Amino acid sequence: MIADDVVTLSRLQFAITALYHFLFVPLTLGLSWMLVIMESVYVMTGKQIYKDMTRFWGKLFGINFALGVTTGLTMEFQFGTNWAYYSHYVGDIFGVPLAIEGLMAFFLESTFVGLFFFGWQRLSKGQHLLATFLVALGSNLSALWILVANGWMQHPAGAEFNYQTMRMELTSFAELFFNPVAQVKFVHTVAAGYVTAATFVLAISAWYLLKGRDIAFARRSFAIAAGFGLASILSVIVLGDESGYEIGDVQRTKLAVMEAEWETQEPPADFTLFGIPNQEEQRTDYAIKIPWVLGLIATRSLDEPVIGLKDILVENEERMRSGAIAVAALRELRAGNEDPEVLARFEAHKDDLGYGLLLSRYAPDPVNATEEQIQQAVAASIPQVAPVFWLFRLMVFSGFTLLLLFVLAFYYCAKRVADQKRWLLRFAVYALPLPWIAVEAGWIVAEYGRQPWAIGEVLPTALATSSLDKGDLLFSLSGFVFFYTLLFIAEIYLMVKYARLGPSSLHTGRYHHETQGQEARA
Amino acid sequence: MIFDYDTLKLIWWLFVGVLLIGFALLDGFDLGIGTLLPFIGRSDTERRVIINAIGPTWEGNQVWFVTAGGALFAAWPMVYAAAFSGLYVALLLVLFALFFRPVGFDYRSKIADPRWRAFWDWGMFAGGMVPALVFGVAFGNLFLGLPFRFDDTLRPFYEGSFFQLLSPFALLVGLVSLGMLVNHGALYLAIKTEGVIQQRARRAASLAAPATAAAFALAGVWLAFGIDGLRIVSMPDPAAEPAVLAKTVVSERGAWLDNYLAHPLLWLLPLGAFAGLALSRVWSGRGRDRLAFAASAFAVSAIILTAASALFPFVLPSSLDPRSSLTLWDATSSHLTLQLMFWAVLIFLPIISAYTTWVYRVMRGKVTEKQVEEQSHTLY
Numbered sequence: 001m002i003a004d005d006v007v008t009l010s011r012l013q014f015a016i017t018a019l020y021h022f023l024f025v026p027l028t029l030g031l032s033w034m035l036v037i038m039e040s041v042y043v044m045t046g047k048q049i050y051k052d053m054t055r056f057w058g059k060l061f062g063i064n065f066a067l068g069v070t071t072g073l074t075m076e077f078q079f080g081t082n083w084a085y086y087s088h089y090v091g092d093i094f095g096v097p098l099a100i101e102g103l104m105a106f107f108l109e110s111t112f113v114g115l116f117f118f119g120w121q122r123l124s125k126g127q128h129l130l131a132t133f134l135v136a137l138g139s140n141l142s143a144l145w146i147l148v149a150n151g152w153m154q155h156p157a158g159a160e161f162n163y164q165t166m167r168m169e170l171t172s173f174a175e176l177f178f179n180p181v182a183q184v185k186f187v188h189t190v191a192a193g194y195v196t197a198a199t200f201v202l203a204i205s206a207w208y209l210l211k212g213r214d215i216a217f218a219r220r221s222f223a224i225a226a227g228f229g230l231a232s233i234l235s236v237i238v239l240g241d242e243s244g245y246e247i248g249d250v251q252r253t254k255l256a257v258m259e260a261e262w263e264t265q266e267p268p269a270d271f272t273l274f275g276i277p278n279q280e281e282q283r284t285d286y287a288i289k290i291p292w293v294l295g296l297i298a299t300r301s302l303d304e305p306v307i308g309l310k311d312i313l314v315e316n317e318e319r320m321r322s323g324a325i326a327v328a329a330l331r332e333l334r335a336g337n338e339d340p341e342v343l344a345r346f347e348a349h350k351d352d353l354g355y356g357l358l359l360s361r362y363a364p365d366p367v368n369a370t371e372e373q374i375q376q377a378v379a380a381s382i383p384q385v386a387p388v389f390w391l392f393r394l395m396v397f398s399g400f401t402l403l404l405l406f407v408l409a410f411y412y413c414a415k416r417v418a419d420q421k422r423w424l425l426r427f428a429v430y431a432l433p434l435p436w437i438a439v440e441a442g443w444i445v446a447e448y449g450r451q452p453w454a455i456g457e458v459l460p461t462a463l464a465t466s467s468l469d470k471g472d473l474l475f476s477l478s479g480f481v482f483f484y485t486l487l488f489i490a491e492i493y494l495m496v497k498y499a500r501l502g503p504s505s506l507h508t509g510r511y512h513h514e515t516q517g518q519e520a521r522a
Numbered sequence: 523m524i525f526d527y528d529t530l531k532l533i534w535w536l537f538v539g540v541l542l543i544g545f546a547l548l549d550g551f552d553l554g555i556g557t558l559l560p561f562i563g564r565s566d567t568e569r570r571v572i573i574n575a576i577g578p579t580w581e582g583n584q585v586w587f588v589t590a591g592g593a594l595f596a597a598w599p600m601v602y603a604a605a606f607s608g609l610y611v612a613l614l615l616v617l618f619a620l621f622f623r624p625v626g627f628d629y630r631s632k633i634a635d636p637r638w639r640a641f642w643d644w645g646m647f648a649g650g651m652v653p654a655l656v657f658g659v660a661f662g663n664l665f666l667g668l669p670f671r672f673d674d675t676l677r678p679f680y681e682g683s684f685f686q687l688l689s690p691f692a693l694l695v696g697l698v699s700l701g702m703l704v705n706h707g708a709l710y711l712a713i714k715t716e717g718v719i720q721q722r723a724r725r726a727a728s729l730a731a732p733a734t735a736a737a738f739a740l741a742g743v744w745l746a747f748g749i750d751g752l753r754i755v756s757m758p759d760p761a762a763e764p765a766v767l768a769k770t771v772v773s774e775r776g777a778w779l780d781n782y783l784a785h786p787l788l789w790l791l792p793l794g795a796f797a798g799l800a801l802s803r804v805w806s807g808r809g810r811d812r813l814a815f816a817a818s819a820f821a822v823s824a825i826i827l828t829a830a831s832a833l834f835p836f837v838l839p840s841s842l843d844p845r846s847s848l849t850l851w852d853a854t855s856s857h858l859t860l861q862l863m864f865w866a867v868l869i870f871l872p873i874i875s876a877y878t879t880w881v882y883r884v885m886r887g888k889v890t891e892k893q894v895e896e897q898s899h900t901l902y
Contacts, residue, residue: 066628069581070621076591077617080606085677087606091599092855099596099863102589103870111582111874111881118578118901122884162856164763166676167599169856334674466607467679476614483621490625494632507899 002465009473010082010465013480017074018447019440020484024068026439029143029190030197030232031061032136035116037224039132043125052510053221054132055120056503057201062117063494067487069110074480081476086454086464093159093170094149097177101145109138143190151182154250154450156458161353163333163346168458181251184239185446191235192442195402196435198229199428202409204499206428209419213512217503219419222428226409226418233403240399249312250456254449256309257385258392259294260284264308268295274393277385282310309382316355316381320374323356324366325349354458355381361462383451391441398438405431528760528851530860534597535837535850537867539830541593543823545586546703550822552580554707556623556650557700560643562711562722569643570631570894570901575714577627577902578885582878584623596863600766600853601838604678605660608670611684612656619652627902650707651700658699661829662692662741665749665778667841672766681842691749694741701734702822705799709806709815716888724806727814731803735796738825742792745832751777752839752847764852771844778832788831795824 035054042050079087079094087095115123115131123131152159158175159168170176202225208218255261260277261269262284271293275284298306329346330353332339349356356366362377363369369377405427412418419425450456454464498505504513525533555576563569576583594602606613622645630642666689669682708727712720745751750773757769782788798821805814833839838848854860894901 062628063632066624069584069624073588073617073620076588077606077613079595080591080602081610081613082607084603084607087595087603088600088676088678091595091602092859095592095594095596095599095602095855096859096862099589099592100866100870102585102592103866103874106588107582107585107870107874108877110585111579111878113581114578115881115884119884120900162763164765165856170859170862173858173862466603466610467677468607468610472610475611479614479618483618487621487625490629494629498632505899 002462002467003470004462005470006468006473007462007465009470009477010468011461013082013473013477014078015444015447016477016484017071017078017480019443020488021068021071021075022439022443023436024064024071025143026189026193026196026435027064027200028061028068028139029193030195030228031057031064031200032132032139033194034197034201034224034228035061036129036133036136037228038221039129043129049217049220052503052506052508053217055506056217057221058116059498059505060200060204060495063491063498065113067491070487071484082466082468083454083464084466086459088167089459089464090156090159090168090455093152093156093168093176096170096173097145097149097152101142101149105138105141105145107138109135109142112138140190143193144186147186147189148177148179148182150446151179151185152176153453153455154185154446155179155181156455157181161350161458163330166334168455187239188236191232191239192435192439194232195229195236196439198225198232198406199402199431199435201225202229202405202428203432206425207499208502210422210425210429214502214504215419217511222409222418223413226406226413229402230406230410233399233406237399237403249315250450250453252307253309253312253382254388254445255298256307256312257383257388257449258445259298259306260287260385260389261294261306261308262310264305264311265295267299267305268292268302269298269306270294271297275389277389279385309385312382313378317374317378319352319355320359320377320381322349323352323354324359324363324369325356326353327356327360328367354453354455354460357463358452358460361460380452383449388445388449392445395438395441395445398434398441402431402434402438525861525864526761527857527860530857530864531760531850531854533864534854534860535835537864538590538593538597538837539827540871541586541590543826545590546822546826547706547819548583549580549586550654550703551707551710552576552583552623553650553654554703554705555711556646556707557654557704558707558711558723558726559650560647562708562719562726563643566636566639567891567894568719569639571715571719571889571891572711573627573630573646574894574901575711575889579882580623580627582881593863593867597855597860598837598848598850598853599855600676600678600764601848604670604672604848605668605838607678608668608680609660609663609687612660612687616653616656619648622646622649631898631902654700654703655696658696659687659692661699662689662695663687664829664833664836664839665695665745665751666691667752667839667844667847669842670840671843671846674767676766691741691744694737694744697737698734698741698825701730701737702799702818702825705730705734705802706815706818706822709802709811709818712806712811713815714889716890720811724809724811727806727818728803731799731806731818734821735799738792738795738799742828746776746779748775749778750775751780751832752836752844753777753780754835754849757849757851760851764854766848766852767845769845769849769852771847773844781831781834791824791828791831795821795828798822798824 035058038050039054042054112131112134116135119128119131157179158172160171162169201221205218205222208214260272260275262282270289270291272284273288273290275287277284294306326346326349329342332342333346359366359369359377363373408424409418412421412424452460454461502512504511555572559569559572563572626642626646630639670678670680672678705727708723708730711723752771752773755770755772758765798817801817802814805817835849835851836847837850837853840846
């Protein structure tokens with residue numbers, strides 16, 4: 001049995017490093033396509049300013065990209081270092097998309113990023129654009145495979161437990177790849193990345209416009225960001241991954257948790273706009289509800305119910321009792337008793353094995369679990385409602401604020417007066433943190449909302465860790481905090497420095513700090 | 523093409539070898555050059571020449587490492603799980619050291635302050651030296667066995683600490699690894715630079731090659747006469763479902779030479795390693811940098827294959843419970859996953875090689891101090 005604090009520290013470390021990694025990834029996903037757009041305009045029109053735009057936003061892309069790569073290495077190591085039992089138990093499936101990600105996507109992105117920065121003089125215009133395109137394609141394919149892996153954690157399709165090897169094994173690659181949860185997640189996540197990049201370019205360009213410098217450069221950047229951002233934010237909202245929540249029990253639980261939906265309502269269900277979730281009493285205090293909306297968003301129908309948490313807990317209890325039998329049968333099988341009766345008993349309860357493992361955390365011998373232990377395990381079979389409920393609302397609020405921003409920005413760009421609307425420009429500048437707030441909150445909703453499972457209904461998080469001791473974890477955790485703080489300061493410092501310099505940092509002699517006779521320090 | 527399970531298991535031993543050698547050959551010279559950076563580059567411009575010699579291509583090279591890790595996860599999940607968690611502190615040190623590379627390349631020259639630049643130069647030194655050394659130390663520990671065992675649910679447990687990894691034999695293997703990658707890096711640098719940097723790089727290689735050969739020879743003798751190897755007494759059918767704990771393994775002095783005694787042709791591998799190192803020294807001395815680099819690439823491959831064939835079929839020996847040792851037969855994924863990943867590698871590796879070659883062609887030619895001064899704002 002792994003000590004509780006080792007489990008807690010391992011989870012904390014994974015959350016910190018993944019959330020930190022996810023500060024940089026969304027910007028890479030979107031900015032790479034924006035560079036493709038800017039450079040395409042340059043190739044088609046031959047106008048130097050679009051090349052300058054590609055190179056300047058490319059510089060900022062590079063500062064961000066470096067940290068994305070650095071912190072991505074951590075993620076690659078961490079499954080093995082900290083989640084060794086997970087790696088053994090599901091590596092047969094989970095390793096596949098990760099390895100293909102390396103072969104198909106990360107190689108492409110990393111090989112051509114060098115040409116993007118250093119190939120301007122050595123390549124024809126078309127060849128360089130191709131290099132930029134391959135960087136964007138590589139980074140987005142990378143997201144696809146990572147989300148296929150993540151989607152499988154939420155909804156483990158195309159796999160089966162093999163008692164002889166004591167692990168989950170792949171049964172269908174097609175089911176793994178076309179996992180509906182993964183597909184929906186991919187669209188939602190990359191579109192959120194595009195919004196992040198659009199907001200980034202929009203906010204910095206708006207700042208130049210407010211300062212009245214490099215107007216032609218900033219206005220064009222602003223316009224591209226407004227168009228790209230509007231299309232992206234509409235995709236995020238319309239293709240929001242709520243549509244994936246009817247698939248699989250983990251997703252179903254997560255939906256009920258996000259909405260603090262304790263009781264199963266008569267369809268179509270009400271949407272709780274506001275309220276204070278109360279886990280102890282299993283109700284939401286001071287709830288303000290909007291009729292029909294939840295049923296419509298979650299099931300896209302008027303007659304399908306959204307299952308509430310109380311009903312889910314009742315189901316979980318049944319599955320836990322069945323899972324206890326599976327664990328006992330598995331132990332006999334592993335001890336060498338492959339009697340047909342044992343095998344039949346195992347097969348009959350195999351689908352609930354994960355619940356039996358969850359119970360074994362509270363009752364070392366699950367078949368003889370006391371009623372109290374079972375109730376403890378059942379209560380722990382769903383996550384805490386309040387953080388998911390609130391962070392989901394924070395994400396949606398940020399998303400709708402950004403929708404408003406991009407609608408206005410696009411409208412005034414179309415009328416060619418965006419640069420005169422100072423209130424709009426200020427709105428754009430202040431909106432800069434919103435996409436990061438939304439994506440980080442979204443990550444917590446998706447991953448904390450999956451608890452107590454590492455792999456939905458298959459492997460509880462508490463059983464998935466490595467057999468480390470607390471000292472190991474304290475060493476690594478303090479190392480991460482130390483280095484990540486250091487890197488964060490360096491990143492922000494350079495990002496601010498180059499954003500303030502603007503296109504003058506290209507040293508073309510055409511931009512503000514150079515034409516104003518001020519010396520650009522770079 | 524549908525392969526039998528045991529054939530695929532063997533093919534995957536070769537694939538992991540190919541990915542590992544790809545990593546050592548390509549990212550290896552970046553690690554070596556990182557180690558040499560503060561010593562060969564004495565002025566800021568010289569250091570920038572060195573950094574820009576590998577700047578446009580190092581990122582793709584690093585993916586060999588990432589992909590080797592991913593392939594290990596998919597094809598040998600138990601090795602990935604037991605090795606990464608068992609070597610926890612050592613791997614985190616490698617990871618922290620690697621942090622300095624992506625950031626160092628991109629951030630170092632964006633601020634002119636000499637203290638800032640010196641900080642990243644030494645960071646990139648650590649990012650090259652620490653992984654090159656620790657990977658060797660880890661390889662050395664494979665021959666000694668790592669202190670892990672599996673329980674009945676196949677959960678790995680460990681006894682032992684980080685400092686126990688630093689035994690004299692393991693450190694010696696660490697020096698082999700560091701030496702060969704420094705040699706490899708110096709020879710690549712000689713191709714990409716001219717003048718004083720090129721001369722210093724050749725000089726570094728002229729010291730590193732014989733040092734590597736000496737350490738390699740000593741490690742070989744030590745392995746033959748001073749170290750207990752593992753030998754499989756009985757094991758389940760290689761085509762069967764992997765069952766790690768079902769085999770019987772004994773430990774015996776010199777058993778790591780079993781394969782060499784059974785198949786004398788294998789001695790060509792260590793001989794090839796010495797020949798490659800010697801030729802790289804000779805050709806580098808005559809200014810034939812490309813030939814010298816090719817000889818070094820041959821030597822690096824031969825050194826890795828020498829070690830891997832001594833271990834064969836073991837891939838992660840255990841010192842705590844020999845039965846828990848992982849072999850290429852029982853550490854693998856399911857038949858379907860091996861089959862699937864076989865195709866993924868077969869399709870993508872040639873594509874990767876093709877575009878990598880193209881990128882190297884585009885970026886060919888020497889990096890000079892003049893270029894660095896003229897393009898001060900666009901280069902690293």
